[in-house]
Amino acid sequence: MIDVEAAQLVLRANDRDGHTVPTDGLYPFQWSWDSAITALGWLQFDEARAWQEAHVMFSGQWDNGMLPHILFHGDAESYFPGPDVWGSKTALPSSAISQPPVWSTAIRRMFETCKDRAIAEPALEQLLPKLIAYHDWWYRERDPDDTGLVCSYHPWESGMDNSPAWDDALARVPEVDWDYQRRDLGHVDSEQRPHKPQYDRYLYLVDFYKQNGFDCDAIHKGCPYRVVDIGIVAILQRAGKDLVDLCRIAGDSEAIPRLESELARTQESIGGLWSKEHRCYLNQDLVAGKPIEELTTATVLPLFGGLADQSKAAYMVDLIDEWLDATTFALASTHPSSKRFESQRYWRGPVWLHINWMIAEGLSDYGYADLAERVKQATQKCVDESGFYEYFDAMSGAGCGGDRFSWTAAVALYWLA
Ligand code: GLC
DSSP states (O other), X not given: OOOHHHHHHHHHHHEETTEEOSBTTTBOSEEHHHHHHHHHHHTTTOHHHHHHHHHHHHTTOXXXXXXXXXXXXXXXXXXXXXXXXXXXXXXXXXXXXXXOOOHHHHHHHHHHHOSOHHHHHHHHHHHHHHHHHHHHHHHXXXXXXXXXXXXXXXGGGGSOTTOGGGHXXXXXXXXXXXXXXXXXXXXXXXXXXXXXXXHHHXXXXXXXXXXXXXXXXXXXXXXXXXXXXHHHHHHHHHHHHHHHHHHHHHTOOTTHHHHHHHHHHHHHHGGGGEETTTTEEOOEETTTTEEOOOOBGGGGTHHHHTOSOHHHHHHHHHHHHHHHHTSSSSOOSBOTTSTTOOSSSTTSSOBOHXXXXXHHHHHHHTTOHHHHHHHHHHHHHHHHHHOSOSEEOXXXXXXXXXXXXXXXXXXXXXXXX
16 A cells, blocks of 8 residues: 555655655655656645646756756756766756657647546647747757658666666767766665766766767767667657647647647657567667667567557567566566666666556556556555655565655655555
8 A cells, every 4th residue: 555645745855846856865856757746746646836847857958959968956066977077058958858758748648548637738729839849849850861760869868867778879879088976876876876987978978969069960069978878768659649639629720730740750650669589679779780688677668559460469578477477576778688787776777666657557458457557556466565766676576776865755645656
């Protein structure tokens, strides 16, 4: 049983005047996909606050439509890399990359379930053009060659920051040679955080965008790290369908043909990422020009995006079934058979609740209600064992990373309670 009151208290405690921080200390600002998931939690007990979360997030949208992955509200001293390192000159200081575009999906759910129509209707009217601009940005700037598959320029953009899927692509990136002080290690055990050589490369990329004046052509041509992240592609596809529905609901049809043709293009191209051998879709390293053979939870997210046909879905279902069996607490973010699996290091094995929610949604859509329920039970088990931690050790179920974490509490409220 979820302690609903305790989960609500987590969101209230992490509320900073209209935006929710993921957790106190480690993540003191507003992160885009955290914020979208968290809004679904707020929706269960404070509808106005849920919409406010969205309005505040989109107040930081760039003129070109990009929605930054971090909005630095207030004093950024406690966080590294802060706005000065990113170098973006926006009115509200922000990072210069995005994150998995789950917002249109969240807004659609909010609009459909919100009881107070006097808030929901004007909110949708205000947010819809911003959501459209955001999706247009992905297709225009992240798929300039119209391949149907948007690309990503930073592991942090995937939201699965330290996933082993990115190791080889990241290894090709030069390391920065400047001195800096990480702030994450002051909050969390280094056993659970990325190693320094990885961090040096993360920073090289941050600096690279700045040196290139955030010019999308220059970055696309020269960025030493370019991948097709199957997680982003799948989430964008789901969100794109939700956005088309939102346009219809709002009676705003102008963008629909454009969005639908992008959705169709992605649907056509996705087959190229399928691996029969691995029974899932693979991320692609665009610089090396090859698939990334690492099974992470992103590789089954095409179920959430509705991108697989029934026969491919059936293969993924078998894979997920075995994946669930392989650890005591599930679903491990990296398949335990990987030699890079680590049960408690960031995105290299632990369990994240919102990913389980997306996978379960996808399974239900494809008619696999029993397996979806198993994923849900496995998720509940993590919370029963350890509470509202950022993520959970796939072997012991121990809570890892930050405690009293917003998206964990929000998924508990929205999905498990
Ligand atoms: C980490 C996670 C990322 C999340 C952020 C804030 O960077 O990898 O997905 O958005 O923390 O919780």
